[in-house]
Amino acid sequence: MTQASWNGTVIADSETTSVVEGNHYFSADSLRWELLEENDRQTVCPWKGTASYYDIVVGDKTNRGAAWRYRAPSAAAADTERHVAFGGGVTVERAPSRLRRLFSGGWSR
Numbered sequence: 040m041t042q043a044s045w046n047g048t049v050i051a052d053s054e055t056t057s058v059v060e061g062n063h064y065f066s067a068d069s070l071r072w073e074l075l076e077e078n079d080r081q082t083v084c085p086w087k088g089t090a091s092y093y094d095i096v097v098g099d100k101t102n103r104g105a106a107w108r109y110r111a112p113s114a115a116a117a118d119t120e121r122h123v124a125f126g127g128g129v130t131v132e133r134a135p136s137r138l139r140r141l142f143s144g145g146w147s148r
Contacts, residue, residue: 040134041065043125045105046097050074050129057118059087063131064122075123080104087116095129102127 041063043051053069080092093106105127112119125131 041131042134043129043131045095045102045125045129046100048074048097050095050106050125051123052134057122059116059119059124062124062126064119064124067121067123070123075106078104082107084109084116086113087119088112093123095125095127102129105129 041053041056042049043063043065049071051065051070053065056063056065058064074095074097075093076096078092078094082090082092084090088109088111090107090109092104093108095102095105106123106125106129108121108123109116109119
């Protein structure tokens, strides 16, 4: 599992991500959409297309523009379609698998 978290809260959790330019793109169905609020910021990447941004809201804290997606990516960036990436202090890391925890003396169930 790869997880994206901020302010102690997991925002996305997925078995697979697409990695583009060092950023993990999480599929839309792996996101906790209730923590994301679309804002009006957009940027243009010459080879990926136009990015739309989201604020991450956890409790009373807001991380402005820390998530983005390409709604209509170019053919070269097709792996990012229906995916969201994170920046702005969001931690993205592989979570240890349950099987690995079992063999390392961790969880037994």
